Amino acid sequence: MRLETSPVLEVNKLSKTFNSFQAVKEVTFELYRGEILGLLGPNGAGKTTIIHMLLGLTLPTSGEIRIFGLNPEKSRQREKILSRMNFSSTYVAMPLSLTVRESLMVFGQLYGVKKAKKKIETLIEQFDLKESANKAVRTLSSGQMTRLNLAKAFINDPEILLLDEPTASLDPDIADRTRNYLIEIKKTKNMAIIYTSHNMNEMEVISDRLLFLHHGEIIARGTPAEVVRQFSGENLEEVFLKIAREMEP
């Protein structure tokens, strides 16, 4: 449910071309506070490229991004935007020799978190990292590493959170707890979340709205039920397979 009418993030005709390959084609969408927007699509659909452009890691070829009304391509505005956002990905890790607590302390400082120690202890508790808090990051299991990444993502109480396959290496129990935590925090903190996953059940449960991407284009958008209906499928999994297999150029 949208709690505000003005979006916190606006993307207008965003495109990205790598040499002759067009990874993202004129994508337009908005993100509102208090919603989880799922980015869905087969490998190479452009999901990660869009997230990287939103974070300013990759510069767009054309189009416009506005986050909190600011332009992330301008370095001073980017700094302001990033202090109110955060990101977590299964494919990104943390300094290996540092302990969990030390890693979080570094990011606490980078994000200028006040009362960082207290915040870190809360996150350690929330993400079930108490037993590994003083262990070196290199000794963590992949599940613990994902939880540490998520704890880092919440360190600055972000207003916008970008999550790239955050539950990919979690066991079903921790994955379910993480999803529930995200749904809860979205409501309580009125947070806006962009979420990617290849787990269709997860996308159906967690997303308020979906953007279905294929070959860099949005081919469907709406609530999970609307997207399923649009392709006359039973569920998202069926729709995904249909699109991935039948819509090849």
Added chain:
Amino acid sequence: MSFRRISAMFLRHTYLYRHSFTRLIEIVYWPLLDLLLWGFVSLYITKLSAEGQSTPNFLGIFLGALILWDILFRSQQGISVSFLEEVWARNFLNLFVSPLTINEYLVSLMMVSLFKVVVVFLVSSLLAWLLYSFNLFIIGLYLLPFMINLIIFGWSIGILTTAFILRFGQQAEVLAWGIAFLFQPVSAVFYPLAVLPGFLQVAARFVPASYVFEGMRAVIMGQSFPAVYLLKALGLNLVYLFLVLLLFFHMFKAVRVKGLLAHMGE
């Protein structure tokens, strides 16, 4: 023992060399540098005995050169290896999606580099004194400008290396370990510039470290050393630092356009 399995492993490594230009270059790079360096050291010693000159304070000259060279090397490593630490840890993205700016990141690398240099300098000076009764501080007040010049030159090489790793990825990682040594023969670390052939002497005039090592030898041997050489070294250093910073920022923008920054260390 299976010859098939042994040859499979041999094949695995030949494939590696086939696909890695930097590994191929390494095969000739290190032997060439060693040959140049020790060849010129030998020439220097041969020349001294042929001319019947009195033997200089080799202990001071070599130990002093070694400690000062380490300042340059650690200064460079403080930048490029600290950068690589983030790449190896796959932490690079986490840093650049935080409010940390690229300028702040570079300054932090310089601070790390400075810290490493101070620790290495103190430890090596102490060890040289304890083990060989060599007191580096006989260089006196010159020591500070010598160190400053070597640190800045090390930063320039470090930032240059980092720019290449940013652009060409981890296959350029080998530069972090080897590029400083490319400047060693023309820096005249262990022998005077006069030992080098003419064209290398000309090249050495553009290497700030060569003025420092010439100066260090002159001071240890009790000869005069024109202070203007230190200003020349500083001038060159500032120009190089400015140029490598320009290149670094250009590369940083280029990798964001090409989408390579996002894949750094993934």
